[in-house]
Amino acid sequence: MIQIYTILVDSLRLLKAKKLFWIVLSITGMVGFLYASIGFNETGMSVGFGLQKIENPVVVEGSDFAKMFYLLLFTSFINDWWFGFLALALALIASCSVVPEMMKEGSIDVMVSKPLSRLKLFVTKYVGVLFFMAVPVLLLCVICFLSMGIRVGVWKWDLFLAVPLLMFVFSLIYCVAVLAGVLWKSSLFALLSAMVFWSMCYVMHLAESLAYSSYYLMPKVGMTMDLTRGTTEMTGEEREVTEEGRRNYRLVRAAGAPLPKIRKATLLLKRLVDFDEELGPMAGVGLISLMAGDPPQGRDLEVSNETEERMSTGYILWSSAGFELVVLSGAAFVFCRRDY
Amino acid sequence: MGELALDISKVRKVYSGKVEALRGISLQVEKGRVFGLLGPNGAGKSTLVKILTTIIRPTHCEGEMLGKPIGHKPTLGRIGYLPEHARFPDYLSGAQVLEFAAGLCGISPRKCAQRSAELMELVGMTDWQHKPLKTYSKGMKQRIGVAQALVNDPEIVFLDEPTDGVDPAGRRDIRLLMERLRGENRTVFVNSHLLGELELICDDVAILSQGAIKMEGNLKELTGKQTEFRIKYEGELPADMEPILKTHRCRREAGLVIAPALLAKEVMPLLDALRSKGVVISGLERRSLTLEELFLGVVGDDRPGAGPPPLKGRSKA
Numbered sequence: 001m002i003q004i005y006t007i008l009v010d011s012l013r014l015l016k017a018k019k020l021f022w023i024v025l026s027i028t029g030m031v032g033f034l035y036a037s038i039g040f041n042e043t044g045m046s047v048g049f050g051l052q053k054i055e056n057p058v059v060v061e062g063s064d065f066a067k068m069f070y071l072l073l074f075t076s077f078i079n080d081w082w083f084g085f086l087a088l089a090l091a092l093i094a095s096c097s098v099v100p101e102m103m104k105e106g107s108i109d110v111m112v113s114k115p116l117s118r119l120k121l122f123v124t125k126y127v128g129v130l131f132f133m134a135v136p137v138l139l140l141c142v143i144c145f146l147s148m149g150i151r152v153g154v155w156k157w158d159l160f161l162a163v164p165l166l167m168f169v170f171s172l173i174y175c176v177a178v179l180a181g182v183l184w185k186s187s188l189f190a191l192l193s194a195m196v197f198w199s200m201c202y203v204m205h206l207a208e209s210l211a212y213s214s215y216y217l218m219p220k221v222g223m224t225m226d227l228t229r230g231t232t233e234m235t236g237e238e239r240e241v242t243e244e245g246r247r248n249y250r251l252v253r254a255a256g257a258p259l260p261k262i263r264k265a266t267l268l269l270k271r272l273v274d275f276d277e278e279l280g281p282m283a284g285v286g287l288i289s290l291m292a293g294d295p296p297q298g299r300d301l302e303v304s305n306e307t308e309e310r311m312s313t314g315y316i317l318w319s320s321a322g323f324e325l326v327v328l329s330g331a332a333f334v335f336c337r338r339d340y
Numbered sequence: 341m342g343e344l345a346l347d348i349s350k351v352r353k354v355y356s357g358k359v360e361a362l363r364g365i366s367l368q369v370e371k372g373r374v375f376g377l378l379g380p381n382g383a384g385k386s387t388l389v390k391i392l393t394t395i396i397r398p399t400h401c402e403g404e405m406l407g408k409p410i411g412h413k414p415t416l417g418r419i420g421y422l423p424e425h426a427r428f429p430d431y432l433s434g435a436q437v438l439e440f441a442a443g444l445c446g447i448s449p450r451k452c453a454q455r456s457a458e459l460m461e462l463v464g465m466t467d468w469q470h471k472p473l474k475t476y477s478k479g480m481k482q483r484i485g486v487a488q489a490l491v492n493d494p495e496i497v498f499l500d501e502p503t504d505g506v507d508p509a510g511r512r513d514i515r516l517l518m519e520r521l522r523g524e525n526r527t528v529f530v531n532s533h534l535l536g537e538l539e540l541i542c543d544d545v546a547i548l549s550q551g552a553i554k555m556e557g558n559l560k561e562l563t564g565k566q567t568e569f570r571i572k573y574e575g576e577l578p579a580d581m582e583p584i585l586k587t588h589r590c591r592r593e594a595g596l597v598i599a600p601a602l603l604a605k606e607v608m609p610l611l612d613a614l615r616s617k618g619v620v621i622s623g624l625e626r627r628s629l630t631l632e633e634l635f636l637g638v639v640g641d642d643r644p645g646a647g648p649p650p651l652k653g654r655s656k657a
Binding site for chain 1: 425430
């Protein structure tokens with residue numbers, strides 16, 4: 001236990017020494033401050049502790065929409081965009097050099113010559129680096145949790161699910177950086193590999209989403225698209241999904257099956273936060289439609305929910321974890337077998 | 341021979357590319373001794389130490405260290421190691437480096453704190469221990485490296501080029517430290533190019549070249565086996581002295597005749613011959629071989645970095 005504690009403490013010290021970490025933490029603090037500054041009144045909402053008033057007929061003080069807005073701002077904006085892209089990229093840039101630096105001659109020798117197994121060293125170091133993501137997420141979760149409780153009276157402990165979830169999302173990309181770092185001992189290669197891989201996964205996510213929209217969503221909401229003329233038509237009449245559509249979608253989905261579902265795992269937070277308890281089944285409601293005062297209802301809400309849940313939580317998490325396990329096992333094997 | 345700290349045999353390391361870095365090394369090191377491993381660059385010194393400290397996997401290795409097979413991880417808790425070109429993270433202070441090294445050995449921070457203070461005192465870094473490493477000179481980092489190698493109170497300490505980048509006062513301190521370790525019945529295994537320094541401290545040495553041990557034994561015995569008498573004379577030597585000098589296998593340097601001999605009585609005929617030719621002898625000195633002379637005599641023309649030729653038709657590591 002002392003050995004694990006030592007490596008984790010060292011990871012925290014490394015974290016403290018990285019300027020990028022403090023930049024991420026500062027921006028996260030600012031985002032939290034902005035979030036906490038949002039309030040509601042009878043005519044709408046205010047930002048900056050009342051400095052800027054925004055009128056909205058739906059999102060008003062005491063309404064379920066106000067509660068929903070506060071929740072969605074966290075689950076669909078802060079989580080999906082700040083943590084899901086920017087903070088993730090900054091954490092990756094800050095941490096991708098950890099393994100190559102550790103493996104440099106003179107540094108690895110000291111660690112490997114101590115009475116702890118290489119596997120324990122590797123895994124603990126890997127887990128320690130995940131603090132890069134966990135600390136800012138935890139900070140924002142605390143700010144948002146308190147703000148939500150004080151502002152709208154909703155004490156959502158589920159928000160803290162963002163910490164393990166975003167650590168997991170970060171680890172899905174970081175494991176590729178680790179493998180590259182172990183193989184080539186180069187920080188630049190590790191970063192490039194992770195970024196290229198992340199982009200590839202994102203493209204796959206977009207392709208799958210597009211295929212689902214074309215072959216499933218559009219028939220369900222009665223929309224047709226003419227690709228030759230570039231026009232869409234809304235008939236409002238639900239159509240059956242064609243066999244060809246099913247086959248094409250299955251092909252696209254199968255192509256992305258071995259890859260981790262990085263974006264989908266990020267978006268999972270909205271599904272994991274229990275909306276039913278306070279607000280009814282509004283999992284399919286988006287922030288924009290809510291602000292417009294026109295949240296989907298009836299069949300539209302049903303379709304919206306079906307779209308969000310086209311892949312089960314288990315499938316997204318387990319298939320991604322499987323990928324991570326394979327990549328990490330490969331990296332650990334090389335790390336443990338290598339001569340330094 | 342007393343109790344052995346290290347007893348290895350047939351240690352081989354063949355790297356991919358069929359470069360044979362070590363070719364069946366056998367070595368015994370007694371407890372409580374300072375053992376020097378010498379050799380030109382690329383001879384395999386660091387490879388051997390790295391095998392003993394599990395950093396490199398041997399192709400073949402038999403034997404024990406502190407009574408346990410080589411590669412036995414828990415035994416590493418009883419050894420200390422300072423690698424060549426040791427690097428520690430710049431964000432740590434000297435004291436934190438020691439805490440980190442101790443923690444990896446399973447020593448709690450509380451226990452480490454006391455030991456750390458002693459070691460900082462020992463390596464002369466007490467005033468600097470809480471400052472970050474990035475403010476240290478190379479020599480100071482090396483002192484911290486030595487301290488971290490001792491943090492677990494080791495029975496064997498492997499020091500790979502411990503005086504690299506250290507000033508003369510620091511070198512003396514490290515030498516005194518090695519003497520102290522020997523006094524505490526610890527074994528010190530030191531690799532260094534600075535033969536003059538090793539000569540001052542080592543009890544035993546092994547000379548490694550091209551992956552094989554060329555000579556090993558007690559340093560005093562090795563150097564003492566080969567002595568010479570340096571006869572200092574005034575003026576010129578008569579031309580007819582040459583055949584006599586050849587007979588006695590002598591060589592000449594400016595104002596000196598150097599005769600290889602173990603005992604003084606062996607050079608008496610030569611002295612008589614010189615005197616009979618009217619040569620004025622102004623001095624006579626008996627001198628053992630220096631470690632450097634011994635080393636150069638053993639290593640000969642082995643070029644630095646010239647490892648053994650690649651293997652043909654043998655299996656990879």
